[in-house]
Amino acid sequence: MESRLSLSSRSSISNYSQHSKRNGSLSQNGDSDPGSLGRHLIIELYECDPKAVGDVQRVENTMTHAAKAIHAKIVDVVFHSFNPQGISGVVVIAESHLAIHTWPEYHYAAVDIFTCGRSIDPWKAYPVLKREFKAKRMKAMELKRGVLKA
Amino acid sequence: MESRLSLSSRSSISNYSQHSKRNGSLSQNGDSDPGSLGRHLIIELYECDPKAVGDVQRVENTMTHAAKAIHAKIVDVVFHSFNPQGISGVVVIAESHLAIHTWPEYHYAAVDIFTCGRSIDPWKAYPVLKREFKAKRMKAMELKRGVLKA
Numbered sequence: 647m648e649s650r651l652s653l654s655s656r657s658s659i660s661n662y663s664q665h666s667k668r669n670g671s672l673s674q675n676g677d678s679d680p681g682s683l684g685r686h687l688i689i690e691l692y693e694c695d696p697k698a699v700g701d702v703q704r705v706e707n708t709m710t711h712a713a714k715a716i717h718a719k720i721v722d723v724v725f726h727s728f729n730p731q732g733i734s735g736v737v738v739i740a741e742s743h744l745a746i747h748t749w750p751e752y753h754y755a756a757v758d759i760f761t762c763g764r765s766i767d768p769w770k771a772y773p774v775l776k777r778e779f780k781a782k783r784m785k786a787m788e789l790k791r792g793v794l795k796a
Numbered sequence: 797m798e799s800r801l802s803l804s805s806r807s808s809i810s811n812y813s814q815h816s817k818r819n820g821s822l823s824q825n826g827d828s829d830p831g832s833l834g835r836h837l838i839i840e841l842y843e844c845d846p847k848a849v850g851d852v853q854r855v856e857n858t859m860t861h862a863a864k865a866i867h868a869k870i871v872d873v874v875f876h877s878f879n880p881q882g883i884s885g886v887v888v889i890a891e892s893h894l895a896i897h898t899w900p901e902y903h904y905a906a907v908d909i910f911t912c913g914r915s916i917d918p919w920k921a922y923p924v925l926k927r928e929f930k931a932k933r934m935k936a937m938e939l940k941r942g943v944l945k946a
Contacts, residue, residue: 683899683902683904683906684897684906686838686906688836688939688941690941690942690943692944721876721884722874722876724872724874724886724888726871726872726888728890734871734888734892734893736874736886736888736893736895738874738876738884738886740878742884742897743884743886743895743897745886745893745895745908745910747834747892747893747910747912747941749833749942752833752942752944754833754942754944756833756834756836756910756941756942758895758908758910760895760897760906760908762897789838791838791840791897791906792840792899792902792904792906793840794842794902794904
């Protein structure tokens with residue numbers, strides 16, 4: 647967690663940048679606010695290919711690809727599939743984590759990408775998720791985590 | 797993930813309830829919106845006991861206690877400590893996950909509690925976190941995840 651020494655007090659948990667594209671195209675966020683310990687992307691993927699979000703190996707592969715796309719160091723990978731369907735998985739990275747929960751029956755996946763460190767841009771995972779899950783509609787927002795007082 | 801069949805279209809990702817108590821007392825959320833697949837609590841714990849958020853076994857114990865407090869079924873537990881300090885951990889539950897990242901040097905911990913299923917109230921984990929980490933200041937908000945169209 648390399649950004650731990652670069653701090654100042656700026657925004658609060660309720661200040662976020664929201665990105666929404668009905669066609670699912672990438673909405674790149676250039677805001678790398680140095681005032682928080684972590685950056686947390688909340689990503690909603692709708693109208694996905696149910697096979698892509700319903701196969702545990704495909705989901706795990708996509709999430710590890712996403713971790714590599716942001717140049718994160720993978721520490722641990724945990725994925726589970728549920729009955730009758732649905733997958734939960736977490737990629738623990740040295741810079742925090744990526745998590746996913748899928749509802750193939752609704753063609754939906756919820757993804758979180760939590761990173762620390764100035765060198766990492768979590769938004770670089772966004773096109774990987776769109777492409778691999780074939781999401782036709784995506785929403786995402788970024789939360790600042792760990793906003794310390796000045 | 798037992799709530800997968802109870803859906804309607806209501807709020808969006810940007811609609812959330814925010815709870816903030818400078819003294820860290822519990823702000824209970826009675827909103828169990830049936831219009832979303834998941835509930836996601838974003839919790840910021842400031843002014844924690846650095847020993848409580850710096851010891852990997854204590855952090856793991858607290859997070860598993862939090863999972864039990866919301867009556868979740870624990871599927872997997874993954875915790876790592878980093879050099880020189882800091883802990884990352886995830887408790888995968890049948891109803892989604894709990895995650896934590898701590899910065900003991902700043903007496904800070906970031907916690908996420910993502911649940912699905914109407915029978916689970918994720919806010920019941922809140923007092924466990926406050927008590928075990930001895931947080932003097934906490935902020936939390938709830939996001940609705942997976943808001944499907946009508």
